[in-house]
Each structure stands twice: as C-alpha cells, then as structure tokens.
Amino acid sequence: MKTELINIINYLKQDVISNISTIGFIENNPITEIIELNNSFLIKGSSDVDWVYIVCNNEAELKALLEKAGNSTYFASVESWMIPFITGKRKAEWILTTMRYFLPDDVEIPVNKKDVIPLTTDHIGFIISQSNYRQFLTAAYVEERINKSISAAIMKKNKLVAWGLTHDDGALGSLHVLDDYRKKGYGREILLSLIHQNRKLGRISFAQIEEKNQKAINLVEQLGFVKDRLVSWIKLI
Numbered sequence: 001m002k003t004e005l006i007n008i009i010n011y012l013k014q015d016v017i018s019n020i021s022t023i024g025f026i027e028n029n030p031i032t033e034i035i036e037l038n039n040s041f042l043i044k045g046s047s048d049v050d051w052v053y054i055v056c057n058n059e060a061e062l063k064a065l066l067e068k069a070g071n072s073t074y075f076a077s078v079e080s081w082m083i084p085f086i087t088g089k090r091k092a093e094w095i096l097t098t099m100r101y102f103l104p105d106d107v108e109i110p111v112n113k114k115d116v117i118p119l120t121t122d123h124i125g126f127i128i129s130q131s132n133y134r135q136f137l138t139a140a141y142v143e144e145r146i147n148k149s150i151s152a153a154i155m156k157k158n159k160l161v162a163w164g165l166t167h168d169d170g171a172l173g174s175l176h177v178l179d180d181y182r183k184k185g186y187g188r189e190i191l192l193s194l195i196h197q198n199r200k201l202g203r204i205s206f207a208q209i210e211e212k213n214q215k216a217i218n219l220v221e222q223l224g225f226v227k228d229r230l231v232s233w234i235k236l237i
Contacts, residue, residue: 024170107224
C-alpha cells in the first residue's frame with residue numbers, strides 16, 4: 001500500500017489546495033483502505049476515530065464510491081455538494097461545517113515578539129477542559145498531536161494561558177487564549193509561531209474555521225490567509 005499511497009499523494013498534489021486536508025491526513029495517519037474509481041478516491045484511515053476522506057468531482061462516481069464505503073460513520077473534509085449523497089440514506093448525528101483558509105507562500109509573516117514554546121503532554125487535561133470543541137477531543141488525540149506535530153504555547157507565571165496545535169490533517173487549530181489574557185496579541189503570536197514552524201518544514205499553513213467564529217476569521221485574514229471553500233465533518237447515526 002505504501003507505493004499506492006505515494007502515487008495518490010503525488011496525484012493529489014497536482015491541486016494541493018483542493019486536496020490539502022486529504023494529503024495531510026494520509027501523511028499523518030495509518031491508512032486502512034483505498035477505493036479508486038477512475039480519478040476518484042475513497043480513503044479510510046484511523047486517527048481519533050476511523051475517518052473516510054473522499055476525493056471526487058463527479059456525482060455518479062461519488063455514488064459508486066459510497067456504495068463501497070460500507071457502514072462508515074465518520075466523514076472528513078466533505079465538500080458541500082457531497083453532503084446530500086452521504087446523508088441520503090442515513091441520518092447525521094452532527095455536521096460540523098467550516099470555511100477553509102490557506103496562506104500563500106509569498107505572504108510575508110512577522111517574527112514573533114513574545115516567547116512561544118511547544119506544548120507538552122502535561123497540558124492535555126487543561127487544553128481539553130478549556131476547549132469549545134471538547135466533545136470532539138480525546139486525551140489520546142491531543143497527546144498524539146502534541147507528540148507528532150508542531151504546537152505553540154505561551155506561559156505566564158508557570159500557567160498555560162494561550163496555545164495552538166495542528167489537527168490530524170495538518171490544519172492549524174485548537175487556538176485558545178484564556179479570558180483574562182485576551183486582547184494582548186497572544187492568539188496572533190501563537191498563530192505566527194505555527195506558521196513559521198510549518199514553513200521551516202516546507203508545509204502550507206491552512207485552517208478550517210466555523211463561520212460564526214469571527215475573531216478567528218479576522219485574525220487569519222489580517223495575516224493574509226485566503227478563503228478557499230466550505231468543508232464539513234460528519235458523524236452518521
């Protein structure tokens with residue numbers, strides 16, 4: 001399967017931005033099954049749960065792929081037009097929809113003005129307790145993200161006050177600043193650190209943000225991120 005995955009990644013990189021989430025997931029997680037139909041793919045892999053990623057631009061091929069998906073429960077980075085086909089015969093327990101933003105390589109990014117350090121696994125419980133998305137997080141998932149990828153944290157008097165890391169597809173996420181430390185530029189500093197770390201690794205920085213999260217949207221747009229498309233995460237019943 002290794003050779004097959006390399007070939008698929010090379011194919012997906014012909015349109016990196018469209019496929020950036022799928023590429024990141026393949027590179028960061030064990031892949032358990034690949035179903036290919038012409039130039040469409042259904043890719044199953046394991047992270048916090050067993051996710052299905054679909055690369056497809058054709059309704060007929062999407063239907064054919066879904067027939068082979070079995071009783072899969074979780075679907076990731078789903079484009080809007082795909083949702084009715086995925087949920088057509090089964091109800092969704094939840095659908096989390098976000099707008100994807102990416103940072104072009106030619107956008108200049110300021111250097112950090114504050115001390116930013118990596119997160120450690122000692123922070124896991126506190127991160128989950130403060131997250132607005134704690135229902136989607138597990139300790140094992142956060143531990144894996146801290147150990148396997150980049151992260152950023154600001155400490156004040158030995159207290160974690162601001163942080164961010166990357167998700168299992170490489171998207172920047174879990175950006176959080178404690179209430180008493182907001183309006184100090186800490187969120188911006190965390191994001192700058194993650195971007196610089198990504199660029200040292202030759203990676204494009206991208207984020208997937210709920211449209212109601214205007215503060216996060218303002219922050220990424222101020223730094224030069226460009227809006228791409230709506231993508232959703234789905235759990236079927």
